[in-house]
Amino acid sequence: MDSIIQGIAIYALPVIFAITLHEAAHGYAAKHFGDNTAHDEGRISLNPVRHIDLIGTIVVPLTLFVVSKLTVGAGFLFGWAKPVPVNFANLKHPKRDMLWVAAAGPAANLSMAFGWALVIKLGLAMPDSDFAKPLILMGIAGIEINVILMVLNLLPLPPLDGGRMAISLLPQRIACQFARIEPYGFMILLVLLFSGVLGTVIWPIIATTKEMMVLLFGLYI
Numbered sequence: 001m002d003s004i005i006q007g008i009a010i011y012a013l014p015v016i017f018a019i020t021l022h023e024a025a026h027g028y029a030a031k032h033f034g035d036n037t038a039h040d041e042g043r044i045s046l047n048p049v050r051h052i053d054l055i056g057t058i059v060v061p062l063t064l065f066v067v068s069k070l071t072v073g074a075g076f077l078f079g080w081a082k083p084v085p086v087n088f089a090n091l092k093h094p095k096r097d098m099l100w101v102a103a104a105g106p107a108a109n110l111s112m113a114f115g116w117a118l119v120i121k122l123g124l125a126m127p128d129s130d131f132a133k134p135l136i137l138m139g140i141a142g143i144e145i146n147v148i149l150m151v152l153n154l155l156p157l158p159p160l161d162g163g164r165m166a167i168s169l170l171p172q173r174i175a176c177q178f179a180r181i182e183p184y185g186f187m188i189l190l191v192l193l194f195s196g197v198l199g200t201v202i203w204p205i206i207a208t209t210k211e212m213m214v215l216l217f218g219l220y221i
Contacts, residue, residue: 008062008066010134010137010138010141011141011145013138013142014116014138014141014142014145014146015057015061015145016048016052016057017048017112017142018109018112018142018145018146018149019051019056019057019080019081019149020048020050020051020052020057020081021046021048021051021108021112022081022105022106022108022109022149022153023043023051023081023082023083023084023105024043024044024045024046024050024051024084024108025104025105025107025108026038026084026086026101026102026104026105027039027043027044027084027086028044028104029100029101029103029104030084030086030091030101031044033091033092033093033097033100033101034090034091034092034097035086035087035088035090035091035101036090037085037086037087037090038084038085038086041085043082043084043085051081051082051084052081052082053080053081053082056080056081056082057080057081060080086101088101095167095168095172095175096168098164098165098167098168099164099165099168099169101164102161102162102164102165102168103161103165105153105161106149106150106153106154106161106162109146109147109149109150109153110146110150112142112146113142113143113146113147113150113213114213114217115142116138116139116140116141116142116143116146117139117143117213117216117217117219118139118217119135119136119138119139119142120135120136120139120140120143120217120219121217121218121219122135123135123136123139124136124219143210143213144210147206147209147210147213148202148206150209151202151205151206151209152202155189155201155202157181157185157188157189158178158179158181158182158185159182159185159186160185160189163178163181163182163185166178167179
């Protein structure tokens with residue numbers, strides 16, 4: 001039980017910020033390119049409370065983490081925030097600007113991963129401090145969560161960000177046909193997850209990204 005409580009304490013902030021600031025970034029980008037929908041609903045904010053979904057941001061991640069810790073001994077996390085509303089028709093150049101609005105979420109996760117890498121560096125710089133180990137563990141969690149979310153959301157499957165980016169880049173006729181997948185996107189994602197195909201595709205990319213961050217920031221722990 002102590003390990004579960006410790007795990008929750010370490011992962012809580014990285015999970016909440018990774019999920020909610022991802023959504024906030026979409027809102028910021030949408031406003032920049034002409035859509036004020038998120039702004040008018042008060043969703044352009046760095047305050048995580050504005051983006052938290054009770055089920056997706058708290059209940060589901062917490063339940064999965066506790067159950068996976070008790071059953072397989074390793075914490076598994078998955079969750080979501082309240083999607084930021086974006087009216088792509090309001091963008092100055094809807095098809096082109098959709099690319100940047102969609103890319104803003106994964107870009108935010110990459111930026112947060114860099115930030116957590118600096119937290120690890122801070123912990124390593126004060127080895128005699130009582131705060132060193134918690135900072136390092138939280139930094140490791142922050143990098144892992146944000147890299148996973150970034151890679152997962154870059155999959156070219158609507159309504160994931162990668163799917164939106166693909167729609168933006170594809171020729172109009174093909175993009176319209178591809179967009180029809182969106183209502184079935186999460187069902188397809190679940191099939192890929194439970195069949196093991198999703199893990200086969202994304203885990204090598206996730207591992208390579210984390211290795212590159214270790215080299216870039218010198219995170220030899």
